[in-house]
Amino acid sequence: MSFANLPLLGVLAGIAGIAALLFLLQLLRIRHVEVAVPTTLFWREAAREAPVRILRGVFRHPLAYLLVLAICTLLWLAFAGPEAHEDRTSAYRVLFLDGSAHTAGGDDFERAVDKLKADLAGLPEGRREVIWGGARNIKLLKAGEDRLLLDRRLASLAAEAAPSALNEQLRLLSVPGVAPAALEFVVYGRAPAEFAVIERLPTGTRLSRAIDYPDGESNHGIAALGVNPAASGRWDRLDLLIRIAGTPDAVVGDDMTVEVGGQPLGDDRLERLGDGLALVRDLAADGREVEVRLEASDELALDNTARLTLPTRRAVRVALADDLDPAIRHAIEADPGLTITDEDASVAIRVRGAAAFSGLPALEFAPAADQATAFEIDYTGNDSAELALRASVAALGLDQIDAAGLAAEAQRPVGVQLRQAELPGISVWDELLAHYNFTGSRSFPLFVSRAVRWLAGEPAWHPYLAAGRPIPTATVWSLAADADPSLDALGADYVLGAAGTVSSDRGDEAVALLSEAVTERRLGTPLLASQAGGDFAGTGIVTWLILAALLLLGAEWYLYQRGLMP
Amino acid sequence: MASALTLSELFDPDFLAALQPFSLHARRVARAGRPAEQTSRDRGFGLEFADFKSYVPGDDLRAIDWNIYRRLGRLFVRVFEERRDLPVYLLVDRSSSMYLEDPPRINAGLRVALALASIALGQHDSVGLYSFSGVLNIDAKAAAGKHQLVSFAERLALLDERDRTDLTGTLGELAGHRLRRGLLVVISDFFDPAGADEVAQALALCRHRLLLVQLVKKTDADPTLHADLHGDLRLLDCESGDAVDLTVTPATLARYRESYREFNERLTRFATDYDAGFVRIDGDEDVLDQLGGLFETGSLVV
Numbered sequence: 001m002s003f004a005n006l007p008l009l010g011v012l013a014g015i016a017g018i019a020a021l022l023f024l025l026q027l028l029r030i031r032h033v034e035v036a037v038p039t040t041l042f043w044r045e046a047a048r049e050a051p052v053r054i055l056r057g058v059f060r061h062p063l064a065y066l067l068v069l070a071i072c073t074l075l076w077l078a079f080a081g082p083e084a085h086e087d088r089t090s091a092y093r094v095l096f097l098d099g100s101a102h103t104a105g106g107d108d109f110e111r112a113v114d115k116l117k118a119d120l121a122g123l124p125e126g127r128r129e130v131i132w133g134g135a136r137n138i139k140l141l142k143a144g145e146d147r148l149l150l151d152r153r154l155a156s157l158a159a160e161a162a163p164s165a166l167n168e169q170l171r172l173l174s175v176p177g178v179a180p181a182a183l184e185f186v187v188y189g190r191a192p193a194e195f196a197v198i199e200r201l202p203t204g205t206r207l208s209r210a211i212d213y214p215d216g217e218s219n220h221g222i223a224a225l226g227v228n229p230a231a232s233g234r235w236d237r238l239d240l241l242i243r244i245a246g247t248p249d250a251v252v253g254d255d256m257t258v259e260v261g262g263q264p265l266g267d268d269r270l271e272r273l274g275d276g277l278a279l280v281r282d283l284a285a286d287g288r289e290v291e292v293r294l295e296a297s298d299e300l301a302l303d304n305t306a307r308l309t310l311p312t313r314r315a316v317r318v319a320l321a322d323d324l325d326p327a328i329r330h331a332i333e334a335d336p337g338l339t340i341t342d343e344d345a346s347v348a349i350r351v352r353g354a355a356a357f358s359g360l361p362a363l364e365f366a367p368a369a370d371q372a373t374a375f376e377i378d379y380t381g382n383d384s385a386e387l388a389l390r391a392s393v394a395a396l397g398l399d400q401i402d403a404a405g406l407a408a409e410a411q412r413p414v415g416v417q418l419r420q421a422e423l424p425g426i427s428v429w430d431e432l433l434a435h436y437n438f439t440g441s442r443s444f445p446l447f448v449s450r451a452v453r454w455l456a457g458e459p460a461w462h463p464y465l466a467a468g469r470p471i472p473t474a475t476v477w478s479l480a481a482d483a484d485p486s487l488d489a490l491g492a493d494y495v496l497g498a499a500g501t502v503s504s505d506r507g508d509e510a511v512a513l514l515s516e517a518v519t520e521r522r523l524g525t526p527l528l529a530s531q532a533g534g535d536f537a538g539t540g541i542v543t544w545l546i547l548a549a550l551l552l553l554g555a556e557w558y559l560y561q562r563g564l565m566p
Numbered sequence: 567m568a569s570a571l572t573l574s575e576l577f578d579p580d581f582l583a584a585l586q587p588f589s590l591h592a593r594r595v596a597r598a599g600r601p602a603e604q605t606s607r608d609r610g611f612g613l614e615f616a617d618f619k620s621y622v623p624g625d626d627l628r629a630i631d632w633n634i635y636r637r638l639g640r641l642f643v644r645v646f647e648e649r650r651d652l653p654v655y656l657l658v659d660r661s662s663s664m665y666l667e668d669p670p671r672i673n674a675g676l677r678v679a680l681a682l683a684s685i686a687l688g689q690h691d692s693v694g695l696y697s698f699s700g701v702l703n704i705d706a707k708a709a710a711g712k713h714q715l716v717s718f719a720e721r722l723a724l725l726d727e728r729d730r731t732d733l734t735g736t737l738g739e740l741a742g743h744r745l746r747r748g749l750l751v752v753i754s755d756f757f758d759p760a761g762a763d764e765v766a767q768a769l770a771l772c773r774h775r776l777l778l779v780q781l782v783k784k785t786d787a788d789p790t791l792h793a794d795l796h797g798d799l800r801l802l803d804c805e806s807g808d809a810v811d812l813t814v815t816p817a818t819l820a821r822y823r824e825s826y827r828e829f830n831e832r833l834t835r836f837a838t839d840y841d842a843g844f845v846r847i848d849g850d851e852d853v854l855d856q857l858g859g860l861f862e863t864g865s866l867v868v
Contacts, residue, residue, distance in 0.1 A: 032798050032799055032800035032811055033794065033797060033798065033799050033800065034799075034800045034801075034802055034809075035792075035794045035795060035799050035800070035801055035802065036666065036801075036802045036803075036804045037666075037795075037801050037802070037803065037804065038663035038666050038667070038671075038755060038757055038783075038786075038804060038805075039663055039755075039757035039759075039803060039804075039805070040801050040802075040803040040806075040808055040809075040810045041757060041759065041761070041825075041829070042822050042825040042826045042829065043801050043810045043812060043822060044810050045821065045822075045825040046812065046818045046819075046821035046822040046825060047810050047811070047812040047818070560815065561815070561816060561817075562817070
């Protein structure tokens with residue numbers, strides 16, 4: 001039994017104080033209302049059997065005194081907030097050392113480690129374990145392992161530029177059967193926990209923080225860094241957006257420098273939008289690295305620098321056969337992301353069956369008599385036709401085509417057929433161009449543009465890469481069957497670890513911290529016992545104590561009414 | 567503290583006129599009284615035949631029954647019952663308890679005293695007024711005649727509040743006055759600190775016929791009707807000043823009612839055992855109506 005609001009000694013002292021106070025109150029008499037009566041003859045007899053209800057009178061009877069003392073003691077115990085969980089000293093303890101960017105400021109990490117070591121010394125080896133919570137959760141010390149091993153394992157560790165993995169660890173505990181019946185989960189560091197996660201902790205688990213930190217310390221940092229296709233419409237250009245967050249209110253000032261490919265960006269290129277936002281327009285999408293730095297001298301340095309690798313966006317080279325409808329050439333020429341060439345082309349556009357530009361993914365036009373459906377799509381990969389069709393409808397802009405109008409003009413259904421092949425290809429009825437006015441529709445240039453890019457297999461690019469978050473993709477014209485590197489084998493999001501560099505088949509890409517919670521030094525929901533589910537019995541006991549006190553009060557009133565108690 | 571009735575309030579012609587149908591009769595009054603209307607043990611020249619006795623010289627020759635002499639040859643004279651007056655002694659409680667409430671009990675007590683005096687004087691009985699608290703006061707010696715009524719009312723109106731009730735002592739003191747045996751009317755709340763038993767014992771020693779008039783208030787039987795009698799109280803005896811601290815609870819009230827009931831039962835039992843008249847007059851109600859209960863047949867026989 002322990003108490004949330006008072007130490008055990010305080011509770012006992014309080015009970016003794018109450019008993020003494022009640023005893024002293026015996027010396028006090030309540031103030032009576034004086035009433036003159038013709039005679040006190042009968043009242044005196046009545047008072048002899050039912051003495052006046054004064055405090056001394058109440059306590060004159062020892063059982064009555066005990067009843068009052070019991071009521072007061074119950075209320076006092078309820079105030080003390082008892083926690084009637086099982087013996088918490090026998091609870092299994094998980095010591096979670098936060099190695100995330102939250103604990104990287106000042107000497108937070110060193111304090112957390114020192115506190116962890118001090119606490120560890122007093123815990124039985126078989127009933128505790130230490131978990132490192134950095135970019136990945138690692139078990140630093142298993143149950144039963146000697147604590148001396150911890151020093152060596154900690155030697156190479158320091159707080160990382162990654163968001164906390166505490167919530168993931170706590171979510172694991174909420175899985176039935178994972179957490180032991182009585183678990184003390186102690187967080188060493190500033191890692192915040194979400195309220196929803198704490199609420200789902202199983203009964204018997206108590207969550208607490210080893211060190212009290214002030215919430216929301218003053219700090220500034222880069223909370224967002226990403227690119228978008230340039231608003232100017234230029235295919236090979238990108239707009240770069242930067243957001244500074246922190247307290248007090250963040251502003252983009254002269255202390256921020258932006259370098260592109262190692263060269264400082266002129267201040268005239270930086271457009272300050274207010275609210276900590278800055279914009280750089282029309283950066284060349286040439287794969288260079290952008291680095292943003294704040295010269296702030298705050299406690300947390302990890303969020304003062306952020307890097308981003310710009311995507312490379314080159315025009316798709318298209319080989320165009322001579323005998324095609326001129327509308328196709330016009331559509332290609334109108335798209336700045338496409339270049340008509342006869343050499344080194346990535347995609348060919350030709351009449352079906354023509355020998356020109358063989359061996360290339362091709363957009364072909366065939367007579368309706370030779371092709372059952374209006375659109376025949378060859379796709380690579382192992383996805384089913386249904387999955388491929390679902391992805392291709394948007395990727396190729398087929399959903400933008402007025403299929404009903406075309407079908408009405410052609411007086412036959414306009415359909416799509418997909419099949420697996422070694423080379424991607426798209427075959428379309430020639431008559432759609434020549435007779436059914438497909439070239440005159442708004443969807444035609446979109447179809448041509450997207451079809452060419454799909455056939456060229458333009459890789460997805462990332463508008464930003466942030467530690468602890470899934471990789472976002474910006475492409476919309478690739479079939480899901482394309483091996484998307486942002487998906488792992490299970491189809492789950494691939495989450496980046498710490499800030500730094502990630503390597504893929506496209507080369508190295510920079511990953512930034514970009515965490516608003518870290519920058520604003522938030523502690524999240526306080527890890528109070530009442531929110532941790534660990535005091536599962538505490539609230540119940542308080543309720544029962546109050547109920548018992550009320551019951552005794554009722555009993556006292558009943559006895560008093562019946563004249564059984566002074 | 568409420569004031570008692572003034573003479574003008576007390577001497578109400580309508581009230582007195584309403585008493586006309588009532589009469590007061592003693593079964594037999596003591597000897598040596600004044601001629602009046604009550605049956606007495608005296609023999610003489612009354613109108614009602616009582617007995618025969620042997621003639622002795624000096625007897626009135628007109629009383630000789632010659633018919634008996636003719637039959638028996640001996641002289642007997644008729645003796646007749648003498649009608650005498652009934653001495654009525656009104657003993658009025660003037661202790662503080664009689665003056666406490668509003669209206670005070672003494673008001674009803676004075677009306678009862680005036681009513682009985684009016685009835686008695688109206689039938690040529692003599693009426694004496696005594697008042698008591700801690701000591702006995704002789705306010706008016708026994709006198710007869712209707713003309714005494716105004717004087718009697720004046721003396722009643724002059725009664726003022728005194729201190730404590732000592733009925734037992736007063737009755738002892740009254741016994742020392744060697745009054746002619748008559749009707750002693752005790753008008754009181756009977757709240758003698760000595761208790762009902764002591765009062766009953768003192769009354770039992772009286773040589774007179776007794777009529778007990780108990781003056782009550784509704785709050786006596788049910789203290790909850792009293793606006794102030796709730797919660798934690800210090801009850802002050804208006805006569806002795808003694809204080810009783812208590813908390814009014816259902817249990818306390820029950821015990822009070824039990825004690826009060828026993829007190830009344832003791833008085834009633836005494837009246838029954840000693841063939842005394844007993845009437846309970848509520849000080850808040852009309853006195854005349856309540857006296858009507860006492861004079862049920864128009865005549866009260868004591």
